[in-house]
Structures are given as C-alpha cells and as structure tokens.
Amino acid sequence: MGFPDIRMRRLRSGPHIRSMVQETRLSIDNLVMPVFICEGEKVTVPIKSMPGINRYSIDLAIEECRKITQLGIHSVLLFGIPSKKGNHVGTDRNGIIPRAIKAIKAALPDLYVITDVCNCEYTEHGHCGIVVNGTVDNDATLEILAKQAVLHAQSGCDMVAPSDMMDGRVGVIRKALDTKGFSEIPIMSYAVKYASAFYGPFREAADCAPKFGDRKAYQMNPANTREALREAELDIEEGADIIMVKPALSYLDIVNQIKSKYTIPVAAYNVSGEYSMIKAAAANGWINEDAVVMEMLLSMKRAGADIIVSYHAQRAAELLQ
Numbered sequence: 001m002g003f004p005d006i007r008m009r010r011l012r013s014g015p016h017i018r019s020m021v022q023e024t025r026l027s028i029d030n031l032v033m034p035v036f037i038c039e040g041e042k043v044t045v046p047i048k049s050m051p052g053i054n055r056y057s058i059d060l061a062i063e064e065c066r067k068i069t070q071l072g073i074h075s076v077l078l079f080g081i082p083s084k085k086g087n088h089v090g091t092d093r094n095g096i097i098p099r100a101i102k103a104i105k106a107a108l109p110d111l112y113v114i115t116d117v118c119n120c121e122y123t124e125h126g127h128c129g130i131v132v133n134g135t136v137d138n139d140a141t142l143e144i145l146a147k148q149a150v151l152h153a154q155s156g157c158d159m160v161a162p163s164d165m166m167d168g169r170v171g172v173i174r175k176a177l178d179t180k181g182f183s184e185i186p187i188m189s190y191a192v193k194y195a196s197a198f199y200g201p202f203r204e205a206a207d208c209a210p211k212f213g214d215r216k217a218y219q220m221n222p223a224n225t226r227e228a229l230r231e232a233e234l235d236i237e238e239g240a241d242i243i244m245v246k247p248a249l250s251y252l253d254i255v256n257q258i259k260s261k262y263t264i265p266v267a268a269y270n271v272s273g274e275y276s277m278i279k280a281a282a283a284n285g286w287i288n289e290d291a292v293v294m295e296m297l298l299s300m301k302r303a304g305a306d307i308i309v310s311y312h313a314q315r316a317a318e319l320l321q
C-alpha cells in the first residue's frame, strides 16, 4: 500500500499527535556540564573562544556548581588548570582537582562529580603523557594515570574519566582503584577519541595545547570506524563501565555503531569547537541558537548517546524545564 492510502503527514498535523509519535526525547538526566577550575580566590576568567564559559577558582566553582544543580543537572565533569605545571602536578595530593573535589562535595554532596584523568592540563609540554625521547611513552604514563585516578577517588569523586588515549589504561586504572578499595567507582573511558581540530577552544580553556607536534600518535584518525570498534571492545574487556565517543557531531555514526554493537552505556562529548561554532553563528544572527542547540543535542541522543557532555548543558536544562 502506498499513496494515496498512506499519507505520512497525518501524524504530523498538530503538536499532540507529533508528541505522541516522537521517538527520542532529550532529558536533563542525560546532561553533564564541564567545569574548568583554576587557582586563586574569587577568580573568574572568561574563555574568549567559548563565550559564556569561564574558569573559576574553587570558591566560585562551588557557586557555579550550585547553579548547575538548581537547573536540575545532576553531574559535572571537572578539569583542573594548575598555576605551576610539571609531570607530577596531576598526582599532587594538594593539587587543584583534589582540593576542588573535596570542596564541591562538601558543599553539594548530592552532585555527581566526574573527573578528567589525563596529563595534558598538568604538563609543561601539553601532551597527554610522559614524554621520553620526544614521544609520549605509553607505559610510563600508565602509572601516573592510575595514581591520579586513585587520588581523585580518595578525594571523593564519583567517577573517573580517562581521556589520554594510552593503551591499557582502563585495566591499570581499574586494578589500582580496586586495590585501594574503590571498586565501586566507575570508569567512563574516552575509548574513542579522535585527533580532532574541534578541540581548538578547549586548549585555550585548559591551557593544554601541545608545545610541539600534535596528538596524532595517540588519538584516533578521523577516517577510521573499525578501529573505533576495536578501541571500544578493548576498553570493555579492560573493565570500562561507559564508553565515550569524542567529538560528537562529526562522529554520530560512530556513536550509533557502538550503541548497536555493544550493551554498554554510551557517552558523547559535544566538544569546545562544536560549542564555539554555534556561539559565533548565533552572535552574528545567522542561526537561532536555542533551536540549533536542542536539535544538535537531540541528534546525539537519537544516535545512541545515553550521556551527553556539553557546554550547552545549562541552557539546554533551562529549555527543558
């Protein structure tokens, strides 16, 4: 049977029927808001390339997190920007992130705090690991990542999210957490992280642009799908609880394939460049910002993302009220 017996427009004729047959719904529960934390007191540093996003000192980060929870968002992803960099800054017990976790959890015990586990925000060269003879040494980096994850757990975080793309790190982090009594802390692995130009604004935000070379020797080639499935599979075997795909917009096919192939929850990271493009177009009056943001976040959900990390989370939460 076809036209004229079948008319697809019958189910689009008004808001009630459209809503009844809507297949995908975005919910505030899906959203995670990233928060950048810097040293000092009463410090707000606007990130020029990401209008509306700031770095906050811990005291003001607490206030920002309070606003986030008041909007109904349950979870934040913390990035720390220390004032002094070095190979072991990320494993310092009194470092920016351990202090931030403690302060935020003390003020807002109900907020679900996820931490980025990586070296690029902490090292002088801006690479995600320990550099030996001009390259990032995989196995030497694993030890530091495991220490960092344990330190975050000891400081009270609810979940760790390794974003470095070293081989074997999920297994090493899982083992370290379990040995130290943190077997209940989940790992959200940035299993499929592409070497992407969409991270540009984040590198200003987190002051982590590599000082030499690029990240292509550890992040994935944007041309590859089968490799993404292999990465996901390995991380699942190593004990990842959630698999993340990053960036989101240009990689919705990958989100979709991982969702259909595995039973593990999937996260998508709507990265800085994706945010800034919308902000720039909206500032020029070229697009309707709110409508584009909601369409874009919905597309990530439709593709298969259960969790969406996005700098638009607060505005989206307002629109979802």
Ligand code: PBG
Pocket: 116, 118, 119, 120, 128, 163, 164, 198, 199, 200, 201, 202, 203, 215, 270, 271, 272, 273
């Ligand atoms: C690095 C890290 C990056 C992002 C999250 N964690 C940047 C990179 O790999 O260069 C990017 C996030 C964004 O662009 O919003 N550990």
